[in-house]
Amino acid sequence: MIQVTNLSCGIASSPILKGIAASIPAGRVTALIGPNGAGKSTLLKLIAQQLTANSGSITLDGVEVSEIGARKLAQKMAVVAQHLTVASRVRVQDLIGFGRWPHSQGRLTAExxxxxxxxxxxxxxxxxxxxxxxxxxxxxxxxxxxAMAFAQDTDWLLLDEPLNNLDLHHARNLMSRLRSLAEDRGKSIVIVVHDLNYAISWSDHVVALKDGQVAFQGPVAETATAANLTDLYETPVAITQSDGRPFAQYHR
Ligand SMILES: Nc1ncnc2c1ncn2[C@@H]1O[C@H](COP(=O)(O)OP(=O)(O)OP(=O)(O)O)[C@@H](O)[C@H]1O
Ligand SMILES: [Mg+2]
Structure with a gap:
C-alpha cells in the first residue's frame, strides 16, 4: 500500500499540492483523476521520488519512499511519465532493455x-x-x-496518461492487460486517466484531485457518483449502467 500523509509541494512561492492524504491499495487498479493542473502528475512524481515534497510523508508498505534508495525503488516501482523524452536514436528493443537495468545493471542475462x-x-x-x-x-x-516499464517487472506500475495517443484497440488492450496484472498477478497499478469510462469501468479505486487537494477517494462503486464527478469537473456527468458496469455520459 502507498500511504500519503499531509503532503505539500510547491514551486517558488506557489503551492501545487496542499496537505494531501491518500491511500493507494496494493493489488488493485487505481485511477488518479481530476482536471488539468489539479496536481496528478506532481503527485505521481513525488511518489516516484522524481520530485521532493516540502512537507509530509509517502510510505510504500510502511517504509518512507525517500529511504528506499534509487535501485531498490526501481525494483519495486516502474513509472511512465506524461511527457516522454529520450534520445531519439535509441532502438525500441534497447529502450525496453533499459527497463531491466535495476535487475541487470546493464549486463543482460537470459532472464x-x-x-x-x-x-x-x-x-x-x-x-x-x-x-x-x-x-x-x-x-x-x-x-x-x-513495454519498458512492464519489462521492469515491478510490484507497482505508475502510468501518467498511458492512454494518450492510443487508438481504441490499443487503449482497450492496455487497460485489459493492466486489469489482469492486478487480478492474476497481484500487481498494483496507478493510472492517471482523463477518460472517465476507463476510470470508473476498469479501475477498482479512485483518487480524485482538484486544485492541489483530494476531492474524494475510495472504491469506485462508492465514490464515482454523478454528483462527485460533476463537482470535480464542473461539468454535468450522468452515470448509467452498461453490462453491469458504470458508464459515464458527459457529451450532452
Ligand atoms: N515545474 C513547474 N513549475 C511551476 N509550476 C508547475 C511546474 N510543474 C507543474 N506546475 C503547476 O502545478 C500544477 C499541477 O501540475 P500537474 O502537472 O501536476 O497537473 P496535472 O493534474 O497532471 O494536469 P494535466 O491533466 O494537465 O496533466 C499546475 O498548475 C502546473 O502549472
Ligand atoms: Mg499531468
Whole structure:
C-alpha cells in the first residue's frame, strides 16, 4: 500500500499540492483523476521520488519512499511519465532493455532477454523492435515506453496518461492487460486517466484531485457518483449502467 500523509509541494512561492492524504491499495487498479493542473502528475512524481515534497510523508508498505534508495525503488516501482523524452536514436528493443537495468545493471542475462522479448510481444512491437524511437508514431512510442516499464517487472506500475495517443484497440488492450496484472498477478497499478469510462469501468479505486487537494477517494462503486464527478469537473456527468458496469455520459 502507498500511504500519503499531509503532503505539500510547491514551486517558488506557489503551492501545487496542499496537505494531501491518500491511500493507494496494493493489488488493485487505481485511477488518479481530476482536471488539468489539479496536481496528478506532481503527485505521481513525488511518489516516484522524481520530485521532493516540502512537507509530509509517502510510505510504500510502511517504509518512507525517500529511504528506499534509487535501485531498490526501481525494483519495486516502474513509472511512465506524461511527457516522454529520450534520445531519439535509441532502438525500441534497447529502450525496453533499459527497463531491466535495476535487475541487470546493464549486463543482460537470459532472464532479462526473455523479459524483453515478452514485453515486445505483449505490446505488439515485434515488427518495430529494431526501429529508432524517432521513426515511430506517437502511439507506437507510447507503447514502447509502457513495454519498458512492464519489462521492469515491478510490484507497482505508475502510468501518467498511458492512454494518450492510443487508438481504441490499443487503449482497450492496455487497460485489459493492466486489469489482469492486478487480478492474476497481484500487481498494483496507478493510472492517471482523463477518460472517465476507463476510470470508473476498469479501475477498482479512485483518487480524485482538484486544485492541489483530494476531492474524494475510495472504491469506485462508492465514490464515482454523478454528483462527485460533476463537482470535480464542473461539468454535468450522468452515470448509467452498461453490462453491469458504470458508464459515464458527459457529451450532452
Ligand atoms: N515545474 C513547474 N513549475 C511551476 N509550476 C508547475 C511546474 N510543474 C507543474 N506546475 C503547476 O502545478 C500544477 C499541477 O501540475 P500537474 O502537472 O501536476 O497537473 P496535472 O493534474 O497532471 O494536469 P494535466 O491533466 O494537465 O496533466 C499546475 O498548475 C502546473 O502549472
Ligand atoms: Mg499531468
Amino acid at each position: 532479462d532477454r526473455a523479459a524483453i522479448d515478452d514485453a515486445i510481444a505483449r505490446f505488439g512491437l515485434s515488427a518495430l523492435r529494431q526501429r529508432f524511437l524517432d521513426e515511430l508514431s506517437g502511439g507506437q512510442r507510447q507503447r514502447a515506453f509502457i
